[in-house]
Amino acid sequence: MTTEAVRNAADFDAAPTTPEGWVDRAREVATRLSVDAVARDRANQVPTYEVNLLKESGLVTLLGPVEHGGAGQDWTTALRVVRAVAAGDGSIGQLLGYHYLWAWAARLVGTPEQIAAVEQLYTENNFFFGGAVNPRDDDLVIKVEGDELVFTGRKSFSTGGRISDLTVLEGVIEGTEKHVFAIVPTQQEAIVFAGDWDNLGQRLTESGAVEINGVRVPWESAAGYVKQADGSFEFQPRVYNTLNVPLVQIIFANFYIGIAEGALKTAATYTRDTTRAWPYAGDVKESASEEFYIQETYGDLTSKLWAAEALVERAATLIEAINSHADEVTEQERGEAAVVIAAAKQVAIDVGLEIGTKVYDLTGARATSNKVGLDIAWRNIRTHSLHDPVAHKRAEVGRYALLGEIPAPTWYT
Structure with a gap:
């Protein structure tokens, strides 16, 4: 499948009706994107067709009200969808995550009338933010x-x-x-x-x-x-107005994890199909997949990835709790959610960069070929993780652990 096929790959089944169904739909989109992700990354073209794919899949209106044709899903599902799409193409996962944030912007700061108008506008028209x-x-x-x-x-x-x-x-x-x-x-x-x-x-x-x-x-x-x-x-003003930063930070963590997941999956396929066992080892194996150090490294990286996923899932439960009583949310609730999100983000960065580097240890010298494209994962996470210094996220968690101090709302906390 080439970019032309991605353009025409709009033959989706009927819209899902459950959170699990929407995550499966996101995985379907990721599969289509992953086929030519390397070529599209190299070309660096405006992602018009990729965004059309998101629209035609129904993912753009995932958070939109059901009465206007949206899926009416919650943020837990939205974050899982971002993670799934990012596993196929990190750039498109980021675009979708940012879209969800901005589609929610009216709820964060708008009046009831403004919220209703904006959500009807973007949902009925399948607009992208x-x-x-x-x-x-x-x-x-x-x-x-x-x-x-x-x-x-x-x-x-x-x-x-x-x-x-x-x-x-x-x-x-x-x-x-x-x-x-x-x-x-x-x-x-x-x-x-x-x-x-x-x-x-x-x-x-x-x-x-x-x-x-x-x-x-x-x-x-x-x-x-x-x-x-x-x-x-x-x-x-109300405390809920300041939730935009915790939301965008947890979106970051989810598409970092998605990118890392995609890299590990790509590497595993390459290891099974292409990587050769080392012929000068004391215990020569028939295939690279039987090499102890390769099995151990995949086990280590997968365990770390699963731990990062558990942490972002924990953060999502705090977001859902806040959303359930947006008008009465307290500074303490908001602050504790921000701390867990800060922890999730730093772990996602650490694990993502480690996976982006170690996939080469698992695949071998020939995997450095540009046509393989394993470099994309490290480049993507390295680039976006500089959005704001991760050291400040570590310090936020440290101040909470040492002093019980929650971060004050700023443009980055």
């Missing part, structure tokens, strides 16, 4: 012009970019400290993508720069802002 919310850059500047907010500025990273239908913007109202999130159509003259994403890994995530040149948004679309009696708009 991107986001221009890189916190390391300066905030977009927002000018108030009558009943409209005008966003202007630049972001050096905007995952989803040119293949998104909707883009999440975040900025600060000029002369204030008021942050505003807004969801806008991607295809408009005031949003200009640089198309400059050409990095070591995660090459198909459309994460390049974007210029925001006067995107106009009505006040009524400023997420979470409510019109007051005097005509002004005010935001009423």
Whole structure:
């Protein structure tokens, strides 16, 4: 199967009706993506057809309301789906995970009316989200012009970019400290993508720069802002508003684990089918699969991968508990979830990078051929795991273990 086959591989059965069915659907998508993942990574093209595959599979509206045609699934299922897709193609797993986060953005900060409108819009239209919310850059500047907010500025990273239908913007109202999130159509003259994403890994995530040149948004679309009696708009904060960072961090951990799982599976196939036993050993084996050190290493790496999976599953239960009472969630609940997610992320990075390196010990010199493509896993995890320094995640867990201290909400905790 080539990229052309991926373009045409839209012949899915009826939509699943159970969480397990949706994870199986994600594995089906991953299988289709994995066939030519190496060629597509090398080509570094805009992943238009890959996103269409996600749409046609039904995965894009996994979290969407059933009454609008969505699957109405929970975050536990969404994270498992991200993990499964990432095993076939890490870039597409990341895109899907970010889409789920931004599709949930209205629930995090919006009013009930805004939540209903956004979820109906993206679910009925099968829209895909991107986001221009890189916190390391300066905030977009927002000018108030009558009943409209005008966003202007630049972001050096905007995952989803040119293949998104909707883009999440975040900025600060000029002369204030008021942050505003807004969801806008991607295809408009005031949003200009640089198309400059050409990095070591995660090459198909459309994460390049974007210029925001006067995107106009009505006040009524400023997420979470409510019109007051005097005509002004005010935001009423709650702890749940800060869940966006724990959510995106647990998404990271899941697609790292998915990438590592895919690498280990690819390596195992290569070891069984191609790798030769070492002919100068004291106890020469007929096949590489019988070599003790190869069996031991696969056992070690698989055990570590399973441990990482257990940790992200534990984190998901905390997210579900928070979602069950979003209006009453406490700072302590949020903080404890953030700590477990920090632990899951660092373990996922460590295991993923180790697997990305040791697969070569398990496959041999010929597996370094570019056509094999085992380098993709290490490149993908190495690239994205630099999103924010993992040392700070270790320290967050350490402060909790030593001092009982939970992390204060920031753009990265």
